[in-house]
Structure formats: C-alpha cells, structure tokens
Amino acid sequence: MSGLTVSGLSHAYGPRKALDDVGFAVAPGRFCALLGPNGAGKSTLFALMTRLLVAGEGHIEIAGFDLSREPRKALARLGIVFQQTTLDLDLTVRQNLRYFAALHGLSGQDADRATDAALDRLDMTARADEKARALNGGHRRRTEIARALLHAPSVLLLDEPTVGLDAAARRAITDHVHDLAEEGITVLWATHLTDEVRPDDRLVILHRGRVIADGQAREIAGEAGLSDRFLHLTRAEA
Amino acid sequence: MKPYLTSLRAIVLREALRFVHQRERFIAALVRPLVWLLVFAAGFRAALGISIIPPYETYITYETYIVPGLCGMILLFNGMQSSLSLVYDREMGSMKLLLTSPLPRWWLLFSKLAGSTVISILQVYAFLIIAAFFGVQAPPLGYVTVLPALIVAGLMLGALGLLLSSFVRQLENFAGVMNFVIFPMFFLSSALYPLWKMAESSELLYTISLLNPFTHAVELVRFALYLEWNIAALGWTLLATGVFTALALWGYDPARSGGARRGV
Numbered sequence: 281m282s283g284l285t286v287s288g289l290s291h292a293y294g295p296r297k298a299l300d301d302v303g304f305a306v307a308p309g310r311f312c313a314l315l316g317p318n319g320a321g322k323s324t325l326f327a328l329m330t331r332l333l334v335a336g337e338g339h340i341e342i343a344g345f346d347l348s349r350e351p352r353k354a355l356a357r358l359g360i361v362f363q364q365t366t367l368d369l370d371l372t373v374r375q376n377l378r379y380f381a382a383l384h385g386l387s388g389q390d391a392d393r394a395t396d397a398a399l400d401r402l403d404m405t406a407r408a409d410e411k412a413r414a415l416n417g418g419h420r421r422r423t424e425i426a427r428a429l430l431h432a433p434s435v436l437l438l439d440e441p442t443v444g445l446d447a448a449a450r451r452a453i454t455d456h457v458h459d460l461a462e463e464g465i466t467v468l469w470a471t472h473l474t475d476e477v478r479p480d481d482r483l484v485i486l487h488r489g490r491v492i493a494d495g496q497a498r499e500i501a502g503e504a505g506l507s508d509r510f511l512h513l514t515r516a517e518a
Numbered sequence: 519m520k521p522y523l524t525s526l527r528a529i530v531l532r533e534a535l536r537f538v539h540q541r542e543r544f545i546a547a548l549v550r551p552l553v554w555l556l557v558f559a560a561g562f563r564a565a566l567g568i569s570i571i572p573p574y575e576t577y578i579t580y581e582t583y584i585v586p587g588l589c590g591m592i593l594l595f596n597g598m599q600s601s602l603s604l605v606y607d608r609e610m611g612s613m614k615l616l617l618t619s620p621l622p623r624w625w626l627l628f629s630k631l632a633g634s635t636v637i638s639i640l641q642v643y644a645f646l647i648i649a650a651f652f653g654v655q656a657p658p659l660g661y662v663t664v665l666p667a668l669i670v671a672g673l674m675l676g677a678l679g680l681l682l683s684s685f686v687r688q689l690e691n692f693a694g695v696m697n698f699v700i701f702p703m704f705f706l707s708s709a710l711y712p713l714w715k716m717a718e719s720s721e722l723l724y725t726i727s728l729l730n731p732f733t734h735a736v737e738l739v740r741f742a743l744y745l746e747w748n749i750a751a752l753g754w755t756l757l758a759t760g761v762f763t764a765l766a767l768w769g770y771d772p773a774r775s776g777g778a779r780r781g782v
Contacts, residue, residue, distance in 0.1 A: 330614070330618045331617075331618065331772055332614060332617060332618065332772060333772055334772045334773040351620075352620045352621070352622070353620070355618060355619070355620040356620035358618075360618055362611050362614055362615075364611045365611060366611035366612050366614055366615045367612075368532070368536075368612060370535070370536070370539045371532075371535070378528070379528050379532055380615065382524045382525050382527065382528030382529075383525050383528065383529075383615065383616065383619040383621070383626075384521075384619060384620060385520065385521025385522075385524050385525060385620075385621065386521075386524070387520070387524040
C-alpha cells in the first residue's frame with residue numbers, strides 16, 4: 281500500500297524518447313537503488329515522479345495515490361532530495377526547514393516539533409542556527425534529507441544525493457538512508473555508483489530510457505560483482 | 519484554509535528576506551527613479567510644457583507629472599526582477615521545492631506574486647517619501663488612496679514577469695526580454711509624457727501607447743494619487759492582470775512543459 285509503483289511510463293522531449301515503457305514497483309519499507317549511467321533517463325524519471333513534468337504515457341502511484349489523479353495527496357506523502365541543492369544559502373538550517381514546513385501547511389508548534397524531530401534524526405540540531413552557506417557539502421545534504429523527512433512522508437526519492445561528497449560523507453549518508461528504509465520508509469535512490477548498492481537492496485537498472493534489469497542486487501550482480509555486471513549490461517546494450 | 523495562509527505568509531516573508539539580503543537591489547531600485555526625477559526631469563521641464571490635463575487642476579511642473587510614471591517604473595522593474603529571481607530560482611532548484619509542495623500550484627504562484635507585489639509597494643512608498651522631501655507632493659490623502667492602485671498595478675506587472683519567466687529558460691535570454699519588454703513598455707506609455715504629446719508626432723505610436731497596459735497602470739496610479747477614480751484604467755489593468763495570470767498559470771502547467779523546459 282505505501283510503496284511506489286511506476287508502470288508503462290514513457291516520455292519524450294520532442295522527437296527524442298527519454299523514457300520508454302518504464303515499469304517497476306518498490307514494496308513498502310524497501311530500499312531500491314535506481315542505477316543507470318549518465319543520460320539513462322534518471323532525471324526525467326525523477327521529474328515525472330515529482331510532477332515537475334507530466335508523463336506522456338503511464339502511471340505513477342505513490343503510497344497508493346495516483347500522481348495524475350490525486351497529485352496533492354501523492355505529493356504530501358513524498359519526500360524529495362534533488363540532485364542540486366535547493367537550500368536557501370542565506371537562511372539558517374532551521375529557517376530552511378521552517379520554510380519547507382510552511383509549504384506543507386505546517387505552522388506554529390506543529391512546525392517546531394516537526395523541525396526539531398527532523399534535525400535530531402539527522403544529527404543536525406547543533407548546527408540548526410548556522411547559515412546553510414556555512415555548511416560543508418555533507419551537512420548540506422543531511423539538512424536536505426532532514427527537510428525531506430519533515431512532513432513524515434512514506435516514500436523518499438533521492439536523485440544522486442552523494443554527488444560531490446567525499447568518501448566518508450558518502451558512506452554516512454548511504455548508511456543513514458538504508459536505516460531509514462529499515463524504519464519503514466520506501467526509498468528510491470538514484471545513482472550511477474555501484475558501490476552505494478548493497479547486496480540485499482532491490483535494484484533497478486535503467487539504460488537509454490529502459491529498464492534492463494530488475495531484481496535483488498545480489499542476484500543481478502551474480503559471480504562477476506555488480507560493478508562488472510553493470511558495465512557489461514550497459515555496454516552490451518549500447 | 520490554514521495551510522494556504524501558512525504557505526502564503528512563508529513565501530511572502532522569504533521574498534522580503536531575500537530583498538533585505540540584497541541591499542544593492544534596494545538601493546538601485548530607489549536610485550533609478552530618483553535620478554529620473556532629479557536629473558532627467560530637471561533637464562526636461564524646459565523642453566516640455568504640460569498643459570492642464572486631468573487629474574491635475576492647475577499647471578504642474580514636469581517633476582509632478584512624472585512621479586506616478588516613476589512609481590510605475592519601480593513596479594515594472596520589480597515585477598521583472600522578481601521573475602528574474604524565478605528564473606534564477608528555477609536554475610538553483612528552490613523553485614522545484616515550491617512546485618513540489620502539495621498545495622495547488624496556482625496558489626503557490628499567486629503567493630509568489632503577492633510577495634513580489636508587497637516588496638514593490640514598499641519601494642514605491644520609499645520613493646514617494648523621498649520625492650516629497652524634494653518638494654514633489656501629492657495631497658496627503660492621496661498617499662492612502664494610491665495604495666489599492668499600486669496593488670492592482672503591482673499584481674499586473676508581477677503577473678507579466680511570472681508569465682515571461684515561465685517561457686524563458688535561461689538567464690541570458692532573460693536579459694533580452696528585459697530590453698524588449700521593459701524599455702518599450704516604459705517609453706511607449708504615459709509615464710514620461712502625456713499621450714497627446716505623442717499623438718502630435720506619431721499617430722501609430724500613440725495608438726500603441728494607448729494599448730499598452732503599462733499606460734493604464736500609470737494612469738491608475740496617477741489618478742488615485744490625486745484622489746480620483748479612473749475606471750477605464752482600472753478596467754484595463756485588471757483585464758491585463760487576468761490575462762497575464764492565466765497565461766502564466768498555463769506556462770507553469772506541468773502537463774504543458776514537455777519538450778520546452780527540460781531543466782525543470
């Protein structure tokens with residue numbers, strides 16, 4: 281019920297087809313990695329799932345709500361971390377979160393409570409009153425994840441959230457989001473880095489706008505290991 | 519209703535905070551009309567005789583004539599500038615944040631429009647106060663009656679900016695739009711010279727100026743500042759607001775944005 285389902289999704293920019301009949305389903309509380317080389321269509325898929333674009337064909341269901349029929353209910357259950365930072369750098373961490381809370385209709389004590397809980401969850405309480413500009417890349421990302429969880433969504437989408445981070449921050453954030461899935465949040469994690477995928481994760485490989493593998497990461501990887509397998513798959517298709 | 523008001527307040531407040539953070543923008547917004555008022559008008563007053571035209575009841579100085587036009591200029595620049603911030607926002611991603619909120623998109627865009635209008639109006643009042651110091655004064659009550667006119671005119675120009683931002687993809691394109699929108703709108707209007715003057719030199723330019731919604735926004739402000747109604751100007755300005763807003767909402771409709779707006 282509270283998972284994420286994409287079915288028959290196609291989208292074209294003029295004559296160029298960016299997504300071609302993409303379909304997969306993520307069960308509630310699962311961590312699903314969406315792996316694909318640059319230009320595979322991940323960003324288009326994210327734009328469609330967040331309703332920044334509307335698909336030509338197909339359906340997206342978030343926590344049981346069809347995005348095209350009940351967009352507001354679906355968006356209310358969706359947490360999003362965009363690839364590029366969307367923090368207002370002149371505002372403090374807390375102000376950024378409060379602004380987001382207001383966009384979700386939370387005010388007063390409700391907003392305070394949600395903000396404090398989100399900060400606490402990502403260990404950002406100590407930095408709550410620092411300006412976003414003063415934070416390093418890892419902490420900015422954490423702030424964005426905290427913000428994405430503020431309205432207690434059941435589905436969390438992250439679009440290459442570790443881009444530009446150092447190894448330690450990358451690991452910390454990857455681990456943390458895996459923990460979130462264990463707490464019951466459905467996670468879709470887009471990446472082009474195979475080392476962010478764990479053997480037990482659900483894995484969807486996207487290439488040239490199509491799903492070319494879908495299953496458990498361990499099984500897809502096989503003997504060769506995920507990195508080689510991924511290279512092989514995307515090269516074979518090329 | 520509460521979530522709507524909460525988001526409106528937050529968006530207006532954020533717009534105001536951004537403005538406060540950009541001190542240069544505030545100063546530029548004030549200096550620009552003041553230069554026109556104190557330098558340009560001083561040079562021009564000799565060249566341009568103004569006859570008695572409504573809403574004025576006596577002969578007026580050129581400075582007095584252009585003050586409403588310069589109020590319009592502030593609203594025009596600010597409307598465009600906040601849409602410049604929309605283009606910038608969209609590139610920087612915070613527009614994404616706004617557009618993925620579960621509130622209806624028209625409401626979010628309206629909130630943004632309200633935010634930019636509030637800031638425009640504060641600037642207009644700052645300008646009017648300085649102008650009064652330099653001796654260009656309107657009737658005291660005029661400073662109150664001008665407020666609704668400023669709101670309507672501000673919303674109209676903000677909506678125009680919003681409309682442009684929905685069709686402009688990059689900042690570079692935007693510079694072109696500024697040149698092709700701001701200058702023609704400003705010069706082909708009654709902001710700097712009464713339109714009958716324009717009619718003397720070119721019937722065509724006169725007609726264009728008469729159709730220019732900015733002319734009506736300026737006239738609306740001019741009449742309101744002198745405690746008079748200009749129903750025709752109000753009607754035209756409201757009509758333009760409606761059209762620009764409708765087109766802007768259409769421009770921001772996610773279903774329409776297919777091929778044209780990859781970046782979003």
